[in-house]
Amino acid sequence: MEKKYDVIIAGLGPAGTVALWHLAKQGFRVAAFDWRKEETLWGKPCGDALGAHHPREAGLPDPPLSTIKNTVKAIDIYAPGEEVRYRVFGEGYIIDRNAFGKWLLGEALRHSNVEVFLGAKVLEPLILDGRVVGVKVRISDRVEEYYANVVVEATGFSRAIRNKLPRHWPIYEPIDPKDTNIAYREIIEYEDYEIEEPNVIRIYLDQEIAPGGYWWYFPESRRGVNVGLGVQGGMGYPNPMQIYHEKLLKHPLLSKSHKTVTAAGAPLPTRRPSNTLVGPGIVVIGDAGYTVNPVHGGGMGYGFRAAYYAAKAIEQAHDKNDFTEKGLWSLNIDYMRGLGAKQAALDIFRRFLQRLSNDEIRYGMEKKLIPEQDVLYTSSSGEINISVIEKAKIVLRGLRRPGLLAKLKIVAEYMKKAKNAYLEYPEDPSKLPQWVNGVEQLFSEFEAKIAEKG
Numbered sequence: 504m505e506k507k508y509d510v511i512i513a514g515l516g517p518a519g520t521v522a523l524w525h526l527a528k529q530g531f532r533v534a535a536f537d538w539r540k541e542e543t544l545w546g547k548p549c550g551d552a553l554g555a556h557h558p559r560e561a562g563l564p565d566p567p568l569s570t571i572k573n574t575v576k577a578i579d580i581y582a583p584g585e586e587v588r589y590r591v592f593g594e595g596y597i598i599d600r601n602a603f604g605k606w607l608l609g610e611a612l613r614h615s616n617v618e619v620f621l622g623a624k625v626l627e628p629l630i631l632d633g634r635v636v637g638v639k640v641r642i643s644d645r646v647e648e649y650y651a652n653v654v655v656e657a658t659g660f661s662r663a664i665r666n667k668l669p670r671h672w673p674i675y676e677p678i679d680p681k682d683t684n685i686a687y688r689e690i691i692e693y694e695d696y697e698i699e700e701p702n703v704i705r706i707y708l709d710q711e712i713a714p715g716g717y718w719w720y721f722p723e724s725r726r727g728v729n730v731g732l733g734v735q736g737g738m739g740y741p742n743p744m745q746i747y748h749e750k751l752l753k754h755p756l757l758s759k760s761h762k763t764v765t766a767a768g769a770p771l772p773t774r775r776p777s778n779t780l781v782g783p784g785i786v787v788i789g790d791a792g793y794t795v796n797p798v799h800g801g802g803m804g805y806g807f808r809a810a811y812y813a814a815k816a817i818e819q820a821h822d823k824n825d826f827t828e829k830g831l832w833s834l835n836i837d838y839m840r841g842l843g844a845k846q847a848a849l850d851i852f853r854r855f856l857q858r859l860s861n862d863e864i865r866y867g868m869e870k871k872l873i874p875e876q877d878v879l880y881t882s883s884s885g886e887i888n889i890s891v892i893e894k895a896k897i898v899l900r901g902l903r904r905p906g907l908l909a910k911l912k913i914v915a916e917y918m919k920k921a922k923n924a925y926l927e928y929p930e931d932p933s934k935l936p937q938w939v940n941g942v943e944q945l946f947s948e949f950e951a952k953i954a955e956k957g
């Protein structure tokens with residue numbers, strides 16, 4: 504008998520589970536697959552930090568206390584050398600990913616229209632007459648075919664389905680390794696040390712320890728910490744696990760006696776979102792769609808939001824009985840205009856940050872070129888306040904750093920251009936190629952201009 508559903512979800516990490524929760528509630532007949540078992544659901548290694556606004560903005564209920572390890576009140580950002588520190592206030596959580604995943608899955612399973620297959624590996628998409636019509640799955644030793652009007656690709660960085668789509672489809676868009684971070688983290692438990700200010704998470708900028716990324720120290724209790732680092736991919740930098748053991752363990756915070764509870768690493772995308780999150784009969788969300796914040800690498804909240812928009816787009820497509828690229832296009836409009844525009848601007852900022860030396864970062868923070876109170880504005884809007892540039896002009900001219908000023912001006916200009924390009928994301932798929940050309944040109948122009956300034 505043919506196994507036919509309204510929607511198939513491949514991958515039940517943060518993005519896929521949120522999509523499942525919404526689609527289940529909307530009454531769709533859904534089949535969802537993940538190769539993990541329930542005990543390791545959402546088991547990808549992570550810093551586990553989540554802004555409190557993210558669940559709400561993705562239409563989810565507030566997470567129950569049992570899914571939260573710690574609450575966060577502020578983030579401290581340290582310049583190289585650690586003499587200069589910014590404190591940025593904001594509410595958040597350190598979540599227990601497995602508990603969060605199980606809770607949300609349990610909520611989705613209250614609806615009888617949902618079937619979940621764990622320990623099930625999605626092997627490839629099924630394509631017929633130029634559109635995705637289902638997936639091939641291995642469950643135990645059986646290989647089976649499942650069919651649906653729409654497949655949700657949420658298999659994370661592995662992109663198990665997307666990587667097997669025809670190469671000429673715009674949704675098949677491989678990632679440049681330089682647009683990735685390779686991250687490694689340990690969860691440690693101190694033997695006899697209590698963390699000061701356990702509700703403040705810390706980010707350390709240091710190109711020698713974490714080139715093209717940062718290292719973090721996120722307390723999950725008075726004695727437990729999630730600590731790790733991410734380095735830019737494709738640059739030939741040493742692997743982060745090696746750096747952790749050779750350099751980070753010498754830091755005063757980590758040389759105190761502790762035991763490692765768990766340790767693991769994984770890659771993540773750190774670029775603007777995919778040019779399109781939609782193909783015929785398929786949508787892509789979360790890490791598989793490159794929806795991570797390019798600057799800080801947080802991807803859970805953005806995966807949640809992409810999933811929320813995907814569920815809305817699927818509902819609209821269902822009402823029109825149109826599961827083509829055009830029929831699902833509203834996901835692109837909602838995501839690109841709602842979040843992608845900011846992320847495209849932050850992709851410009853990320854490229855700038857990755858080129859800075861330790862001396863320039865320290866200097867910029869010490870002189871408050873982007874002041875503490877503007878960090879939140881820049882990260883949530885994707886813009887550098889114009890008054891910041893005006894102030895930087897005075898500071899940098901006085902201190903004879905014209906190179907840094909010139910770069911900052913280019914960055915602010917291109918952040919604005921990138922944001923505007925995404926705000927003008929095409930209304931329908933026919934204009935996509937032209938738009939992609941424009942965006943690629945803009946990013947190449949930025950790279951050339953910033954390289955010119957050294």
Ligand SMILES: Cc1cc2nc3c(=O)[nH]c(=O)nc-3n(C[C@H](O)[C@H](O)[C@H](O)COP(=O)(O)OP(=O)(O)OC[C@H]3O[C@@H](n4cnc5c(N)ncnc54)[C@H](O)[C@@H]3O)c2cc1C
Nearest residue numbers: 514516517518538549550551552625659686789790802803
């Ligand atoms: C070390 C590290 C630290 C991070 N820290 C943070 C942080 O503090 N805050 C934050 O918000 N983000 C953080 N991120 C990013 C965050 O972890 C991801 O953005 C997020 O997990 C993406 O969710 P997802 O559902 O798209 O993908 P994933 O979490 O990767 O989930 C994908 C799911 O698909 C399943 N799957 C894959 N292939 C198949 C297949 N063939 N068949 C069946 N199932 C399959 C996997 O088992 C998995 O369950 C960090 C990432 C790393 C690597």
